[in-house]
Amino acid sequence: MKNGENKGVFQSISPEEIPGNTIRTIGRDWMLVTAGTKEKFNTMTASWGGIGHLWNKPVAFIFIRPQRYTFGFLEEQETFTLSFFGGQYREALTVCGTLSGRDVNKVERAGLTPHYTENGNVAFEEATLVLECKKLYADFFHKESFIDADIVRLDYPEEDFHKVYIAEIVNVWEKK
Numbered sequence: 001m002k003n004g005e006n007k008g009v010f011q012s013i014s015p016e017e018i019p020g021n022t023i024r025t026i027g028r029d030w031m032l033v034t035a036g037t038k039e040k041f042n043t044m045t046a047s048w049g050g051i052g053h054l055w056n057k058p059v060a061f062i063f064i065r066p067q068r069y070t071f072g073f074l075e076e077q078e079t080f081t082l083s084f085f086g087g088q089y090r091e092a093l094t095v096c097g098t099l100s101g102r103d104v105n106k107v108e109r110a111g112l113t114p115h116y117t118e119n120g121n122v123a124f125e126e127a128t129l130v131l132e133c134k135k136l137y138a139d140f141f142h143k144e145s146f147i148d149a150d151i152v153r154l155d156y157p158e159e160d161f162h163k164v165y166i167a168e169i170v171n172v173w174e175k176k
């Protein structure tokens, strides 16, 4: 399939029905984290994150460095989306993971079509799976809390620690 050939209809499913192995889906296939409003939003590629169960809720967690343009949108909004794509969108995700929305219209450059949820969040028509998430908890990693100092040395030479966002998964849509 080429870009634009996966514009079927989204069907609501429960978080328990989320398909696939998320270590593979997030770590290998990547996702787009999108925050903002119909009028002004930004999206970026992420390959670090997870899906699980916490505080008796289905949750997603993402890790965002403060220098990302998307970071400001995540801070401002209570909600965000995670969009997952078929392999034919690898190039689109590479665009969204290497260029900044500060400099270019990444959505246009990546050939993606915004999809607006009823709650006013933004995802993408080309996605095969969309999670709508409501923030529950957020904090930066703290240097003194790392048990394995190699992680600080290797991943944070500039000490630009990620902020962790843990969010309730409030809606899930899948395209069969």
Ligand SMILES: Cc1cc2nc3c(=O)[nH]c(=O)nc-3n(C[C@H](O)[C@H](O)[C@H](O)COP(=O)(O)O)c2cc1C
Pocket: 030, 042, 043, 044, 045, 046, 047, 048, 049, 063, 064, 065, 067, 068, 069, 070, 071, 093, 094, 096, 097, 098, 099, 100, 101, 102
């Ligand atoms: C495969 C891939 C995975 C990435 N994962 C993350 C991530 O989990 N967290 C993060 O802060 N940045 C991650 N990035 C980097 C951002 O996507 C990248 O800096 C992007 O250009 C930020 O865009 P923005 O400035 O428009 O927000 C990743 C990049 C790629 C290519």
